[in-house]
Amino acid sequence: MTQQRNTAAWREMDAAHHLHPFTDTASLNEQGVRMITRADGIYLWDSEGNKIMDGMAGLWCVNIGYGRKDLSDVAKRQMDELAYYNTFFKTSHPAVVELSHLLAEVAPQGFDHVFYTNSGSESVDTMIRMVRRYWDVKGKPEKKTLIGRWNGYHGSTIGGASLGGMSYMHEQGDLPIPGIVHVEQPWYYKHGKDMTPEEFGVAAARWIEEKILEVGADKIAAFVGEPIQGAGGVIVPPSTYWPEVQRICRQYDILLVADEVICGFGRTGEWFGQTHFGFQPDIFTTAKGLSSGYLPIGAVFVNDEVASTLAAGGDFNHGFTYSGHPVAAAVAHANVKALRDEGIVQRVKEDIGPYMQQRWRETFSQFEHVDDIRGVGLIQAFTLVKNKATRELFDNWGEIGLMCRDIFFANNLIMRACGDHIVSAPPLVISKAEVDQMIDTAARCMAEFERQLKAKGLA
Secondary structure, three states: OOOOOOHHHHHHHHHHHOOOOOOOHHHHHHHOOOOEEEEEEOEEEEOOOOEEEEOOHHHHOOOOOEOOHHHHHHHHHHHHHHOOOOOOOOOOOHHHHHHHHHHHHHOOOOOOEEEEEOOHHHHHHHHHHHHHHHHHHOOOOOOOEEEEEOOOOOOOOHHHHHHOOOHHHHOOOOOOOOOEEEEOOOOHHHHOOOOOHHHHHHHHHHHHHHHHHHHOOOOEEEEEEOOOEOOOOOEOOOOOHHHHHHHHHHHOOOEEEEEOOOOOOOOOOOOOHHHHHOOOOOEEEEOHHHOOOOOOOEEEEEOHHHHHHHHHOOOOOOOOOOOOOHHHHHHHHHHHHHHHHOOHHHHHHHHHHHHHHHHHHHHHOOOOOEEEEEEEOOEEEEEEEEEOOOOEEOOOOOHHHHHHHHHHHHOOEEOEEEOOEEEEOOOOOOOHHHHHHHHHHHHHHHHHHHHHHHHOOOO
16 A cells, blocks of 8 residues: 555645544644554654654554564464454453463462453443442442542543543533532642642642542542553652552542553553552553554453442443454454563563653753652653742743644654653663654754744744
8 A cells, every 4th residue: 555655645645634632623734644654663654754662652553663574463363363252141261361461470469350441441431331330239329429530631532631620622522521520630840839749748638638528538439540640741650649549539438450551561661650650540451552552452450349349249340342352452462471471561560761861851950940759660851841949830831841742743753742841651661872862853853942942032
């Protein structure tokens, strides 16, 4: 196909037929898409031959890097042997059984059961139904309300978008649905100015307790949060936050749910973000790094107590045609095994992650309009600010971020603007030389960004 048409023809066809996610279609069609045609390692190439460094691992997902022929070989073998069968009607297949066994090995202790989905959004919707079913079986059907966080992100399905705290998503589709409430995010830079980070972590966790008492503990089913908020701008909570959240959930008999869709499978240098922050959820959702994005698959992990409770309730009337799809499961198994056996996750913790964090901080701290420089493992961010001394943010949140992001894109480096947060999460296989290339390119882009700010009178 790539030899039959050129960029202009693809752009015309895309504009004529393709509706993109999270996109102003009219504006995109006027500008024209950038056609990505191949990838290898941490690099992409477009249809014009430009080599692009992917500082976002696709959408936080290509943990193992692009171009792994061993994964495509596994997919072909599985397609040849069993391209599809469902896991309904008392059936299973070797690919999903082997994956389940492997996931129980890499998961934190006590998580021996998984339910398969096709995406992070589906994992979150599945979790919502699981949580409510759990309390039904426990004889407490009134416990239905879930607490999420403002600026958290849990996908774009009706349930996931409701649980997430993105107001621009709530404006479309009459969201949130009933039974979802929110508390403020634990962003120390904005909300913790008169406290130490440790004091703020405890205070932010207690916002959850206040919400529990407001709604009534007898009505609250679960608190749900990302260990590190991803699309919300890589908000890294203080070390005291998650242990206090766990204490509160246990005190009020509320399930604790970690959304590990971004943090899971090595992003923080641990297999899962909960391990980095030292807390133990009852349920956690995954996708993205489970297959490194090579095929769509997600999984909801439940601890043994939740699993036994659900089993005691008889049928759990939920599932998908492609739950545990054999090809996706086989590829996910090969991916997770490689992340483990090749020491990729351990390398993020002990070697490349610390190197990235050091270079990230020392480089971007030099810029006049960059502050709150943060990160863990291979997920990092900084915030564009009007005034460092006063922590004053720019007006019209997000406009400055998009201006900055476009400069990166123009220089063939993909980083993401989440509001005025600039974030990065490259493939876990990135080398030190590639980190240096990425940081050096980003520094040149930031110098250009600050020149443009001054030229436009915005700073």
